[in-house]
Amino acid sequence: MGETSRLVYWIKRLSEIALIGWLVLLLLIDVIVAMHDLNAATLLSPVCGLVGVVAVVRRRRRRVGGLVTLMTVSFLSSLVIGITGGDGAPGAAEIGSLLILTVGGLRAIEPVRRAALLSLAAMIVLEASASRINSVAPEPAVAVGFLLFVCWSFAAGIGAYLRFQLERRREAVDTVRRSERLELARELHDLVAHHITGIVVQAQAAKVVAEQKPEAVVPSLEAIANAGADALTSMRRLVSVLRSEDEAARSPGSTLMDMRTMVERFSAAGPRVTFDIGQGIADGSVAPEVMTTLHRVLQESLTNVRRHAPGTGWVEADLKLTDGSDLRAWAEGVRASNGQAPRARRAAYVSAGTSAGGGMGATSIPGATSATGGAVRLRVRNYGSMADIRISRLGGGFGLVGMAERVEALGGRLMAGPTPSGAWEVMAEFPL
Template identity: 40%
Template sequence: MEDPVSLPRFVRAAARWTLLLFLGLLWLFDINGSPLYGTTPVLTGALFAAVVLIPGRLPLRWRAGIVGAASWAVTFAVVPGDSWARFSTWGMLETAVLLWVLMLTVRRVQPPQLAMAEGALLSTAVIVMPLRIIAGTEALTFSFLLTFVVAAAIGLALYLRVLDARRIRAVDAVRQSERLELARDLHDFVAHHVTGIVVQAQAARTVGATSPQEVEPLLASIEQAGAEALASMRRLVQVLREDERTVARPAEGFTELTALTTEFSRTGPYVSLRVAEAARGARLAPEVTTSAHRVVQEALTNVRRHAPSAASVLVRIGLVAGCLEVTVCNDAPAHGGHRGAPTGGHGGFGLVGLRERVEAVGGNLRAGPLPQGGWEVAARLPVLSMTGS
């Protein structure tokens, strides 16, 4: 699933093309200087860039090891002053690719020990490059200057790695909170059904002695209650697994939504609630009902936090393609690039937890800007059956 707090797709695409353009310009610089500085950087830079950029299943740790070892091999194969000297200059593209791979490796490669080892390989490969064409103290001077460049790249990568780790912990905390809440809710729901089963079983024993013909309906009710309890328990087991998606909490129909929207309208923009009659007649699992309630609650919270200029909010609940559709949209103006979107922080992680809830009960969630301005959050949730069906 898409991460609600990740960069938009067009931003990632723009960054990717900017990087490719920058590397292409460096390669043209190497080609232009090849009559004077040698042809090696034209080849090594292009080959290293291809190893890193060409899509494939080769993990980053392997790509980093390949370019680092290859760069070291080129450096060791060259002795300044011999017949290879005119082919052995290091180039701008090769240096940029190695620094870029160094940053990616330090930031992303797991475990940290492997990231440190490959980071050392790539760092030293960059630092010793001047030895390919320069001898004596001049080579040491260039290597010393490159050390600062390498240190800056490593420092930035470590900072980004720390930010990534913090964000992962925050998302995990949200998911764990959802798991615990769902466990409590399903415990209450299953306890309710089990209590009903016990009461009906006792009634069946009492009625059976005098009116055997009335036992059958009681047994049918016991069977239905048991099946619903088992279904909820299966959802609970799935949610509590460490790697499974999570969700939910039972509510009583859509009655709580009226109170929720009314309370929100007192301190924020006016909220219009529209519940289709078909939706009122749908039979929903308790956790699905609560997921619908939480979609509305989280969306209204995001309006308060991120769209204070919104004049009104529309909440619609209806049936679409056999699913319960819950839609919340605001009319915040789109000027200044702001459309009432959650830009991170608590709002972003709130959408993470909300998506976990919705997907755990078999639904899906989408959130995004509206063409005319404003922001929309919409969820589709499964329906057990229609009343009377």
């Protein structure tokens, strides 16, 4: 998996280098043409082309500013040539930069209304550049203007299609997040109902005991108080994630035995899974809503192994108590092994506490621990696997998005990505 991330990173880098090299080549052609016919009109084209190349290089940091700057310089150049009566032509680098920035602007500039207005402004600037051709007959300027309009139409179509795909992706991510919130809210509702039922039963029992053995009432009251505190904790978490009033199912929640049973069923169909539960972890030591989410993370992780890495040799899973340092150490190891590929590394793992919108990368991993430093950590790691090319072509799903949303809602943190040893690892951690 790590090799795949580095390969994708270098493919993107080489594509960027090829794009910039193509624009520089067009700029050199503009310079040669301007040197062949020295006049103010022809010298303005290389200047516009240079501004365009710089705007393309810096488009990820200053997308709107670069596009506006290039359009302003280009339009002023066309205006100056028109006023002075010079005879020139739009530069190739200038046109190429405007088209590239139009595609990127339609895809990424927010809101979409601003992106559309800037795209229309780019079309006007391109058409204005065609008026630099001041010949006796109007046909050359009209032909160049028509050709530029066709090129702009293709660029606008590509940008609009990419924008459509991006919006579809965002809607899908939002749908997954809402679904996970609703499902988690239903589970928490069930757990709170379970606590309240226990409180009612214990209160009824205490009433009966008080008539026959008054000294036994105090332990019953303590048990009622503890059950009430657990119910309040679950209710606070419920309020933070509840987004709907749909009817909730009535299920008791997940247990360690449920997790073991799921692992055994997965191992029976292959690949083999080892599941280790550390000392100090029991059904009562972990909050019920956290246990249910851990069960879901384990289920999703094993499902992803079978779906996306069918050649996996074996899978290791463990559930342990920790001090919260495992995620930080793991992230630092990923950074050290992929130090020359920051973008690929950033996309390789998920930090649920820092996700915003569609982006889910993180470069700093604060510990998800309580004031006492205790945390429960689930780790799933698969070895000896390579992604199936036929599956990879279909693109990624939203399993990690859903897991991250559930973990974040309970104050935890999720990470997933390649390890320095070449395995793929999913790690979820919750404060105790």
